[in-house]
Amino acid sequence: MHDIHLIDPVTRIEGHAKITLHLDEGGSVADARFHVTEFRGFEDFCRGRPVSEMPGLTARTCGICPVSHLLASAKAVDAIHALTVPPAARLQRQLANLGQIVQSHVLSFFHLSAPDLLLGMDADPATRNVFGLMQAEPELVRRGVRLRQFGQEVIAAVAGERIHGKGIVPGGVAEPFTTAQRDGIRARLDEALTAATDTWQLLESILDGFTREIGVFGDFPSLYLAHCRPDGTWEHYEGGLRVVDADGAIVVDQLDPADYRQYLGEAANPDSYLKSPYWKALVPDDDPRPGMYRVGPLARINVAERFGTPIADGLLDEFRSRVGRVVSSAFHYHAARILEVIASIELIGRLLDDPVLLESRVRAQGGVNALRGVGASEAPRGTLFHDYRVDGDGMVTDVNLIIATGQNELAMNRTILEIAREFVDGPSLSDGVLNRVEAGIRAYDPCLSCSTHALGQMPMSLELLDPQGRQVCEVHRH
């Protein structure tokens, strides 16, 4: 007899999902599946559009990380135009991506995950959300909001707006950067850096309370994939990809993202709209699971030797001295995010000091010079690929997008399975158990439909179904 536990919807993640837990006859969890139930259709409806519109079109994938799609898309169109963006535009784009990483990671930590981490996994669901956190820790939340605002201001300076800006365009950026913009961001650097390092201290101080979660939240060996400079420095915008294994050994280095089809496969799922990309070399047959690899903050700090900035590198070294060079628990995505926020703020400061940033030539013009272009960059949640084919008139004929969350899909299934095996025991389920399963997913900060639903108190039901699909019992979270 196979019973199914259904957690639907999963709350406080970006987008909608449901989780099914399949029990065996003995009441133990046999399998876990994470389903994305929304269909977006971007790869289809982008066909037949002028390729110059693709950055604006694909940015609509997500209101949290439009900059990531703008960048990957603009880079893909740059490749089709076969042009080199002006140096100032390259720096502006890097600046926007760093602002994007800051604001998204801060949102993930303070708004989505901190209620679990600071109020406790078993806290009353009615207050275990950002509003409860505001009451318990108003100053902390205020600083988090301001830190996110800092990231948004950096984005707005380049893109023109915080969300869905029009400033990142094929060939470069729309406008030169001004001294007023530079000085405005620079004036907030110290506050942002202090808030970020204090957040790190806070996270460190509570880790001891989550020993059990750290042990089962996706603590398994896997490959890690991310952009990385040849010398091992953390990279977020350009260059080659590096893959390391569970021991930190480099599997391959400086792969050209444009060749991704040679090393990445994509499996379609019968029960989810999310594709499962996999590492081809490890998949001998139709089952993609052996090809599991992880992307995102955790992968980036596992792939890179160092950030290349003093404060973040000091904290990273100290963190590694305690947990090891390669960090495998998905729980530590939280730590990786905060470290990346600190490094990003340091790098923003460095970019502001570069006089090239203020140069007035910010856009190269081009036409269709290649019929295919791939753009890749590090989105907050991991490596993002945009792959376009066009006809000679510049009309899009084919689109393939590989989104960070999709690449973590196999790892998320495995994470849920491990958490469920640890915390779920037969049909009696507490809210804390449900939330741990959800929190395991949330550690990956998945961006499912990339719509922005963060409904802390959304009622959640758990159904127990018999083999005929009849409901045996139903548990409401509140």
Next chain:
Amino acid sequence: MSLVPPRSGGPRPNVPVVLDGEEVSAYEGETILALARRVGTDIPTLCYLDGLSIHGGCRLCMVEVAGDSRLPLACATPVTAEMEIRTDTTALRNHRRRVIELLFAEGNHICATCVSSGACELQDLAATNGVDHIHYALEFPRTDVDATHPKYVLDRERCVLCTRCVRVCDEVEGAHVWDIAHRGNSSTLVAELGKPWGEASSCTWCGKCVLVCPTGALSFKGRSTGEMRHDPDVIEFLTRLRDEGEWVDRQEVSS
């Protein structure tokens, strides 16, 4: 059909008219729209453009005239003595809003990703006339994009069939590349009786059609979201230059 005030020394307006309750004087043969604009009364228009012939297709400029059960078009109706005109009533506002909603419903107007967002007359009309919902079923027509021209793109999804491009190409450039083919819901803008634009040998690449387009239907190739800027006022400038041999400072005219 210029809306620029005649030079001093010409005839003076002497036709008495009541416009929105105010007694005003119109020129002989002046249209209701020309009179309204001259005295500072705003009547929304879409297909009308200074410097081009009158099409009367969009019907947004309809007004109420006492004693006339129809709603005459301000752009195409000359004033007559003692005419009582209302340009802004609840009924007119409702009619105009519906016209705009129907324009949205029959095309694929996705402002968020359109090249002309922020500089689109249809978008402006929706905003200024209070269109916050479309009460009609959206048609989602299956139209196509013609990007065969090396410099310009025609996106039929965004075309409102105002015929400004047809008229400017015929009347000002003299090339007559454009026409509207078919009828009713099947109406569509075609180059040279249905050729891809890039193969239309009569096209001079002048770009006037792109400059006068009120939406993102015609745009410069390579423009990204919100980057397109049209310049319809250039036609009034050109026709005045041609017909009267006079350079008029365009900023002065628009102010």
